[in-house]
Amino acid sequence: xxxxxxxxxxxxxxxxxxxxxxxxxxxxxxxxxxxxxxxxxxxxxxxxxxxxxxxxxxxxxxxxxxxxxxxxxxxxxxxxxxxxxxxxxxxxxxxxxxxxxxxxxxxxxxxxxxxxxxxxxxxxxxxxxxxxxxxxxxxxxxxxxxxxxxxxxxxxxxxxxxxxxxxxxxxxxxxxxxxxxxxxxxxxxxxxxxxxxxxxxxxxxxxxxxxxxxxxxxxxxxxxxxxxxxxxxxxxxxxxxxxxxxxxxxxxxxxxxxxxxxxxxxxxxxxxxxxxxxxxx
Amino acid sequence: xxxxxxxxxxxxxxxxxxxxxxxxxxxxxxxxxxxxxxxxxxxxxxxxxxxxxxxxxxxxxxxxxxxxxxxxxxxxxxxxxxxxxxxxxxxxxxxxxxxxxxxxxxxxxxxxxxxxxxxxxxxxxxxxxxxxxxxxxxxxxxxxxxxxxxxxxxxxxxxxxxxxxxxxxxxxxxxxxxxxxxxxxxxxxxxxxxxxxxxxxxxxxxxxxxxxxxxxxxxxxxxxxxxxxxxxxxxxxxxxxxxxxxxxxxxxxxxxxxxxxxxxxxxxxxxxxxxxxxxxxxxxxxxxxxxxxxxxxxxxxxxxxxxxxxxxxxxxxxxxxxxxxxxxxxxxxxxxxxxxxxxxxxxxxxxxxxxxxxxxxxxxxxxxxxxxxxxxxxxxxxxxxxxxxxxxxxxxxxxxxxxxxxxxxxx
Numbered sequence: 240x241x242x243x244x245x246x247x248x249x250x251x252x253x254x255x256x257x258x259x260x261x262x263x264x265x266x267x268x269x270x271x272x273x274x275x276x277x278x279x280x281x282x283x284x285x286x287x288x289x290x291x292x293x294x295x296x297x298x299x300x301x302x303x304x305x306x307x308x309x310x311x312x313x314x315x316x317x318x319x320x321x322x323x324x325x326x327x328x329x330x331x332x333x334x335x336x337x338x339x340x341x342x343x344x345x346x347x348x349x350x351x352x353x354x355x356x357x358x359x360x361x362x363x364x365x366x367x368x369x370x371x372x373x374x375x376x377x378x379x380x381x382x383x384x385x386x387x388x389x390x391x392x393x394x395x396x397x398x399x400x401x402x403x404x405x406x407x408x409x410x411x412x413x414x415x416x417x418x419x420x421x422x423x424x425x426x427x428x429x430x431x432x433x434x435x436x437x438x439x440x441x442x443x444x445x446x447x448x449x450x451x452x453x454x455x456x457x458x459x460x461x462x463x464x465x466x467x468x469x470x471x472x473x474x475x476x477x478x479x480x481x482x483x484x485x486x487x488x489x490x491x492x493x494x495x496x497x498x499x500x501x502x503x504x505x506x507x508x509x510x511x512x513x514x515x516x517x518x519x520x
Numbered sequence: 521x522x523x524x525x526x527x528x529x530x531x532x533x534x535x536x537x538x539x540x541x542x543x544x545x546x547x548x549x550x551x552x553x554x555x556x557x558x559x560x561x562x563x564x565x566x567x568x569x570x571x572x573x574x575x576x577x578x579x580x581x582x583x584x585x586x587x588x589x590x591x592x593x594x595x596x597x598x599x600x601x602x603x604x605x606x607x608x609x610x611x612x613x614x615x616x617x618x619x620x621x622x623x624x625x626x627x628x629x630x631x632x633x634x635x636x637x638x639x640x641x642x643x644x645x646x647x648x649x650x651x652x653x654x655x656x657x658x659x660x661x662x663x664x665x666x667x668x669x670x671x672x673x674x675x676x677x678x679x680x681x682x683x684x685x686x687x688x689x690x691x692x693x694x695x696x697x698x699x700x701x702x703x704x705x706x707x708x709x710x711x712x713x714x715x716x717x718x719x720x721x722x723x724x725x726x727x728x729x730x731x732x733x734x735x736x737x738x739x740x741x742x743x744x745x746x747x748x749x750x751x752x753x754x755x756x757x758x759x760x761x762x763x764x765x766x767x768x769x770x771x772x773x774x775x776x777x778x779x780x781x782x783x784x785x786x787x788x789x790x791x792x793x794x795x796x797x798x799x800x801x802x803x804x805x806x807x808x809x810x811x812x813x814x815x816x817x818x819x820x821x822x823x824x825x826x827x828x829x830x831x832x833x834x835x836x837x838x839x840x841x842x843x844x845x846x847x848x849x850x851x852x853x854x855x856x857x858x859x860x861x862x863x864x865x866x867x868x869x870x871x872x873x874x875x876x877x878x879x880x881x882x883x884x885x886x887x888x889x890x891x892x893x894x895x896x897x898x899x900x901x902x903x904x905x906x907x908x909x910x911x912x913x914x915x916x917x918x919x920x921x922x923x924x925x926x927x928x929x930x931x
Contacts (some may be wrong), residue, residue: 285790286767288771308555310558463594475586480783482787483764
């Protein structure tokens with residue numbers, strides 16, 4: 240069996256493992272710990288130059304100030320208003336495209352599939368100017384709809400690749416048996432395929448949710464005001480005109496990271512199931 | 521019979537007239553006052569105006585100040601508010617030249633603002649017309665640690681020579697004479713501006729930032745020569761740190777002096793300094809006999825050319841310019857009112873600043889990145905930062921700035 244359980248290793252290897260693991264963990268988590276520590280540091284510590292030492296007291300009030308000093312709740316809400324429609328839209332569309340590309344044999348099937356895949360290879364930065372112009376002319380600039388629509392369009396490529404391969408791995412006999420019974424194509428999709436791809440849908444939802452929640456680039460390109468900007472772009476507004484309030488930015492960052500982390504832990508089972516399902520037959 | 525009919529008629533007319541009289545007029549104000557204090561100051565301003573003009577409803581749209589810099593270019597051309605806040609001097613010039621701000625000289629004329637707002641008159645004037653109304657500014661100068669001065673046994677200097685002599689004393693006890701943090705570039709420009717204002721005076725400084733004088737001029741070299749005198753006593757790693765990080769050098773007593781704007785006082789106090797330990801002085805004299813000029817970036821309110829309700833917008837500007845309004849607003853902002861008839865709060869630094877600015881006979885500069893056009897300002901500030909790290913590269917830096925000048929000011 241691979242990987243071999245730690246218990247069956249040689250004692251020397253086991254000791255190395257036991258030492259290396261915490262060291263790696265600390266190294267890996269150090270930046271995050273720094274942010275967490277700064278988020279409870281009073282601003283006076285920063286003004287005195289105490290950046291990495293022990294905070295003079297724990298200023299949990301930073302977390303309240305985040306809401307008091309900026310429209311933080313509204314940024315958070317905007318993030319949900321962008322992310323949730325995108326997850327639903329991209330996953331729904333990719334279930335349909337994935338099903339079509341995996342089940343139907345038609346001319347150009349592969350070419351259409353490759354087009355979806357190729358979209359993932361376009362560095363999105365080069366789309367910045369055309370997409371901005373497009374949203375301006377469509378009247379969608381600085382709107383949540385515009386941002387969500389773009390994300391749906393761009394994420395559907397990756398999701399289609401994922402769903403198509405997943406559906407392709409399903410036993411074809413199931414679909415054919417249903418057809419013999421005279422079940423309509425829509426019903427096959429709805430009653431046969433969808434229940435089988437539920438792990439994939441769950442995994443994809445978690446992935447897309449974190450992608451979109453953490454998006455900073457398009458948030459700053461396509462939205463400008465507090466009414467439309469998601470949290471990643473809104474964190475900037477915690478800094479004052481002159482004073483960079485690192486303690487508030489840290490507290491805000493931690494709050495902003497909570498939803499995707501919660502999402503991951505709640506959906507962990509699906510997530511791992513989705514990654515390994517179909518790997519062994 | 522007649523009487524009731526007349527009454528009825530009057531009542532009818534009144535009923536018809538009332539809705540027209542009570543009709544609300546709208547005024548939209550776009551601002552970047554997103555920080556707590558400025559936000560409160562604007563809310564207070566709008567409330568006061570609405571109380572005096574009950575028929576006008578002011579809608580405020582607040583932007584975060586970084587986003588505002590790009591947003592203003594969008595909304596001035598696309599969806600213009602009736603009022604927008606911005607900055608004086610060269611920062612408003614592109615909008616004035618593009619015809620995007622309304623000429624408000626009549627507001628200045630009718631309300632006698634040329635006298636009451638005299639300190640900001642020159643920075644609000646382009647082509648002999650005024651393009652907005654200033655409502656606040658703040659002083660720049662040298663903030664110093666009083667304890668460190670006592671420790672070194674030196675007095676607050678009056679002249680630049682005294683200042684350099686003090687630096688020698690500070691060095692002996694291992695304290696940096698001057699500190700700053702130029703990672704964001706602009707703090708270095710504060711030092712340059714003052715050295716130039718004190719060496720060559722206000723008019724020369726304005727000509728230089730207007731591109732009328734070559735950077736390779738001997739008078740510019742003289743400024744850098746004065747700067748070079750203090751470089752050995754300056755904190756060595758200034759280019760690597762932000763201005764806030766350098767504040768801790770003063771707080772901890774590792775450095776003595778800091779050329780900064782008054783907004784830094786809040787951070788000094790946050791770090792534990794009090795009026796007993798923190799001092800403010802005007803930048804010392806270099807060339808004797810030059811009229812003393814100061815640096816005080818000014819915030820302003822303008823009427824965009826696309827404003828829909830210009831009449832009420834002008835009424836609003838007249839209101840903002842009033843002495844009592846500026847007193848109240850700046851009390852909240854913790855800054856200085858422009859109106860010479862206003863009063864200043866109890867803060868010793870504000871009092872000193874008001875004194876220094878209202879007696880500056882030489883003129884008020886805005887700050888390098890507001891007086892010079894954007895491209896020149898950026899190249900200039902990069903040059904200053906480089907000079908502080910590598911003073912021997914001066915010739916190359918000045919030649920580079922000169923070539924930028926010839927390109928930027930060509931049209």
